[in-house]
Amino acid sequence: MSAIYILWLREMKRYTRSRVQIVxxxxxxxxxxxxxxFGLGPVFQRAGSGSYIQFVAPGVIGMTVLFSSIFSGxxxxxxxxxxxxxxxxxxxxxxxxxxxxxxxxxxxxxxIQGLLVTIVCLIAGFRxxxxxxxxxxxxxxxxxxxxxxxxxxAVGSSLQDMQGFQLIMNFMVMxxxxxxxxxxxxxxxxxxxxxxxxxxxxxxxxxGMRAMLIDKSxxxxxxxxxVLVSIALVFIVLGAWRFSKIEI
Amino acid sequence: MIRVQNLVxxxxxxxxxxxxxxxxxxxxxxxxxxxxxxxKTTTIRMLTTLLKPTSGHIELDGLNxxxxxxxxxxxxxxxxxxxxxxxxxxxxxxxxxHGVLYHVPHKIRRQRTEELLKQVELWxxxxxxxxxxxxxxKRRLEIARGFLHTPKILFLDEPTxxxxxxxxxxxxxxxxxxxxxxxxxxxxxxxxxxxxxRVAHRVGVIDHGKLVAVGTPAEIKAQTKTETLEExxxxxxxxxxxxESAGSADQMRQFAKMWQGGKR
Numbered sequence: 309m310s311a312i313y314i315l316w317l318r319e320m321k322r323y324t325r326s327r328v329q330i331v332x333x334x335x336x337x338x339x340x341x342x343x344x345x346f347g348l349g350p351v352f353q354r355a356g357s358g359s360y361i362q363f364v365a366p367g368v369i370g371m372t373v374l375f376s377s378i379f380s381g382x383x384x385x386x387x388x389x390x391x392x393x394x395x396x397x398x399x400x401x402x403x404x405x406x407x408x409x410x411x412x413x414x415x416x417x418x419x420i421q422g423l424l425v426t427i428v429c430l431i432a433g434f435r436x437x438x439x440x441x442x443x444x445x446x447x448x449x450x451x452x453x454x455x456x457x458x459x460x461x462a463v464g465s466s467l468q469d470m471q472g473f474q475l476i477m478n479f480m481v482m483x484x485x486x487x488x489x490x491x492x493x494x495x496x497x498x499x500x501x502x503x504x505x506x507x508x509x510x511x512x513x514x515x516g517m518r519a520m521l522i523d524k525s526x527x528x529x530x531x532x533x534x535v536l537v538s539i540a541l542v543f544i545v546l547g548a549w550r551f552s553k554i555e556i
Numbered sequence: 557m558i559r560v561q562n563l564v565x566x567x568x569x570x571x572x573x574x575x576x577x578x579x580x581x582x583x584x585x586x587x588x589x590x591x592x593x594x595x596k597t598t599t600i601r602m603l604t605t606l607l608k609p610t611s612g613h614i615e616l617d618g619l620n621x622x623x624x625x626x627x628x629x630x631x632x633x634x635x636x637x638x639x640x641x642x643x644x645x646x647x648x649x650x651x652x653x654h655g656v657l658y659h660v661p662h663k664i665r666r667q668r669t670e671e672l673l674k675q676v677e678l679w680x681x682x683x684x685x686x687x688x689x690x691x692x693x694k695r696r697l698e699i700a701r702g703f704l705h706t707p708k709i710l711f712l713d714e715p716t717x718x719x720x721x722x723x724x725x726x727x728x729x730x731x732x733x734x735x736x737x738x739x740x741x742x743x744x745x746x747x748x749x750x751x752x753x754r755v756a757h758r759v760g761v762i763d764h765g766k767l768v769a770v771g772t773p774a775e776i777k778a779q780t781k782t783e784t785l786e787e788x789x790x791x792x793x794x795x796x797x798x799x800e801s802a803g804s805a806d807q808m809r810q811f812a813k814m815w816q817g818g819k820r
Contacts, residue, residue, distance in 0.1 A: 314656040322644045325685075391640035398604050399657035400629035556606045 319413025367490025380414025381460015452513035458543030465550035563612035587756035633707035643687030
């Protein structure tokens with residue numbers, strides 16, 4: 309357990325020391341919130357769908373958690389590049405513990421980032437409908453963080469160098485975000501797009517947060533929860549398996 | 557302490573280590589020498605459980621790394637060819653992580669960290685982030701870290717790369733002291749033949765993945781009818797420059813050579 313804790317603590321220390329990175333990582337969510345929130349707001353309202361800021365805020369929070377958690381997992385590539393990975397791989401600790409420490413660290417960092425963006429959303433005018441459901445929305449945030457930190461570790465364990473990073477960014481992370489319904493409602497989509505959103509785990513995370521925060525959702529909140537827990541387990545097992553196979 | 561029998565490692569059609577066998581006795585300092593890409597680091601990676609051998613048998617202190625991975629890992633310390641520190645953490649925090657991962661009790665961890673950081677003259681800089689350290693300071697910190705859990709076997713993969721003569725001298729004095737006082741078995745690789753001659757009890761020379769000579773420095777020199785270990789090394793491995801793709805350590809060495817050449 310102490311190995312898991314020390315590796316989690318390492319992620320926390322690295323995060324709190326990278327203040328420029330913390331501020332920089334808020335840039336993109338703020339841009340989406342302000343530009344899309346205020347830019348598309350009148351159109352959304354005229355279509356009779358209410359406030360776009362209310363609608364898009366859970367999506368932007370979900371996006372922040374997605375990016376932060378998956379990049380924490382992909383941090384393995386940095387550790388491979390700069391050598392620290394070797395230090396952990398030769399330690400007399402089961403690799404599963406190392407993987408769990410890293411994943412929990414990544415998930416916690418993503419959760420903190422999500423909370424920071426939630427504060428920004430509140431400043432921008434977003435208001436949760438039921439305050440009592442906010443802790444449950446945090447639970448969904450944590451699930452999104454765990455799912456994608458696990459996926460990040462699985463992918464990071466499979467890549468040999470930083471060159472694959474752009475590939476992952478363009479063909480995995482961005483599609484995950486754009487197909488999640490973070491920016492548009494999932495109702496009434498063309499069939500193919502509808503199926504694509506159904507296999508995107510982030511769809512269920514954003515939908516679950518919307519259910520808790522604005523009382524509107526595409527799927528039942530229990531479905532969102534069950535799907536996310538199942539995918540989290542699959543990705544953690546996959547991440548652990550890929551991590552156990554690393555050779556340097 | 558270290559037994560290697562018929563060790564083979566292939567990557568696709570390329571054989572990096574080809575039927576290598578040698579033993580290192582307890583308390584011995586064994587220098588594993590070879591040109592770039594000869595198979596030194598691959599052998600050390602297999603010995604330290606980072607790579608699985610294609611075939612052959614390895615034993616460290618009577619344990620097989622293939623079946624007793626964690627028990628074997630507890631027994632050795634390693635200083636890698638390339639840096640393996642976390643630059644965002646302080647020197648003390650890097651030591652702390654290592655101590656926890658190697659199950660060193662808290663009190664002993666603190667004591668050993670202070671003792672080792674003082675030995676490598678980094679105690680005053682213990683609260684500084686490692687990314688602010690010079691190359692030599694990072695190397696010294698890695699060496700201190702390698703000793704933290706009092707390993708029975710120490711692997712040093714080109715430990716003096718990038719160090720000035722003072723630091724190199726200090727490092728080898730420390731290694732010899734620990735080797736004599738605590739009977740730590742040391743297996744090292746280096747491209748500085750004078751260091752190997754001065755420090756090692758025995759030497760193994762590997763070339764193109766095959767072990768071409770094993771013996772004391774004096775035996776190797778006598779076998780090749782040469783005066784110095786460097787001459788013996790060249791006699792055994794030839795003087796052709798190897799065209800294997802250069803790793804970061806090799807690039808650093810090349811750069812150092814160019815720099816020295818430019819100053820002449």
